[in-house]
Amino acid sequence: MAGRSGRTVRDLRRGNRTAVLRRLYFDGPLSRFELGPATGLSxxxxxxxxxxxxADGLVEEAGSVDSDGGRPRILLRVAPGSGHMIGVDVGETRVRTGxxxxxxxxxxxxxxxxxxQRYDVEGIVRHVRDGITEVLAGAGIAPERLLGVGIGVPxxxxxxxxxxxLVHGQTIGWDAVPLEQLLRDGSELPGAVPYFIDNGARTLGQAEMWFGGGRGARSAxxxxxxSGVGACLVAPEAEDGRAVEWGHLTVRVRGxxxxxxxLGCLEAYAGAEALLERWREEGGSVPEGADEETALAAMLAGAFPPDGGAADPVALAVLEETAEYVGAGLSDLINLFQPERILIGGWAGLRLGAHLLPAVRRHAASYALRHPARKVTVDLGRLGPDAVTVGAAILPLAEFFARGGRRAEPVPEAPSTAWRTALAERVAP
Structure with a gap:
């Protein structure tokens, strides 16, 4: 039965389960007495x-604490082994599965x-499948126990x-690639295990907002x-985060x-691939045959010698110019969205930020409007280079919590009527 609000008793129960699970997850262990005011429930x-x-095995006791004059209060927590998720970071230098x-x-x-430059679809699908098989076997977890597989992609x-x-990855040559269908075809996972595929910047944002530098912020x-550049916007209007193609904002006309x-995209100046190419064009000594991470480490070591020796002037000049481009790009985010916080992550962002963050802050403030610039903080992300993988795993976890800790029920396949088939064919891409 639905009430005046349109919510059924089942909806209310699911909402109550969600409220308790989330509070125990983020703030537990807690007692039943503490859960009342924390959730607003009686x-x-x-x-x-x-x-x-x-009874469902989702919550377990975690010791007790003394109460004022009464019996000790039992503490509760989310049971770690009651569910499992896989997170996959399909980056541009490696595929990482956890x-x-x-x-x-x-x-x-x-x-x-x-x-x-080897971003072929078949190879990526094979890496993802093999990674899933490997981690399940390594931990001895049956595929049926998975809540889902989250995947972050460019x-x-x-x-x-x-x-x-479908993945529209223009910079990697992917045009409407049906990644979910390709992963399901021939997969060893049961059909009831859902896939959650999203932009890698959004999975990074999800992780930082749940556990990192964004926790507690209303907007970030x-x-x-x-290799490239992306961003995730979190605001009251987009609480779960929304990926924005910030890297393709124009920072230099006819650049x-x-x-x-x-021409002139921020990514053409600040992404690791473009940054190393600019260093090479200026006569820098880019290590031959090295991958991007190794080459960028060499560039930073040249510009900022760890032993205090003479800096490579070419590397330093390119990096100083990059800091200004990044600061200008951040100023656009500040002016457009007026966030409380900006967090810089990704493997290249963390390495660059360790040396360039003061300059980036200075340039962002100089290019942005004064009022929103005074209210924003610009910092490095706190979760390290694995944050995209963790954020990808959060996607099925967040959906599980939203269902009140109940697994998704497989949708029965009913025979489609002729009009439904015709409609599906008309709207299909």
Missing amino acids: SGSVSNVVAELI LFDLTLTELARAERPLAP GIIEHTPRLGA VVVLFG RRCRCGA
Whole structure:
């Protein structure tokens, strides 16, 4: 039965379970007494929900604390082994796969490097499948126990009813690639295990907002620097985060050609691939045959010698110019969205930020409007280079919590009527 608000009793129960699970997850262990004011539920509702969650194996006791003159209060926490998720970071230098328990403790990991400029679809699908198989076998977890597989990829993600997630990765040569369908075809995972595919910058943002430098902020922008550049916007209007193609914002009219084909994109000046190319063009000594991470480390060591020796003037000049481009790009985010915080992440962003953050802050403030610039903080992300993988694993976890800690039920395949088939064919991409 639905009430005046349109919510059914089932909806209310699911919402109550979600509230208790999330509070225990982020702030636990907590007692039943503490859960009442923390969730806004009555003591009776808390007792009923906790009893259900314990019966389902999602919540367990975690010791006790003394109370004022009464019996000790039992502490409760989310049971780590009650669910498992896989997170996959499909980066531009490697595919990293992690298996996590419900508290996001990593149980197993697999990494597969990618050859430069080798972003073929079949190879990526094979790496993802093999990585999933490897981490499940390494931890001894049955595929049926998975809550889902989250995958962060470069590009724009389009969710379609017939083909699932399509990836529009212009910079890597992917045009409407049906990644979800390709992963499902021939997969060893049961059909009931869902895939959650999203932009890698959004999965990074998800991780930083849940556990890192964005926690507690109402609005933030989390930017990702790797081979390319991306960003995730989190605001009251987009609480779960929204990927924005910040790297393809024009910072110089008729400037360098970007991998996307346009001229003057921020990515053409600040992405690791373009940064190393600019160093090479200026006569820098880019290590031959080295991957991007090794080459960028060499560039930073030349510009900022660890032994205090003479700096490589070419590397230093390119990096100083890059800091200004990044600061100018951040100023656009500040002016457009007026966030409380900006966090810089990604493997390249963390390495560059360790040396360039003061200059980036200075340039961002000089290019932005004074009022929003005074209110924003610009810092490095706190979760390190694995944050995209962790954020990808959060995607199925967040959906699990939203369902009140219940697994998704497989949708039965009913025979389609002729008009439904015709409609599906008309709207299909």
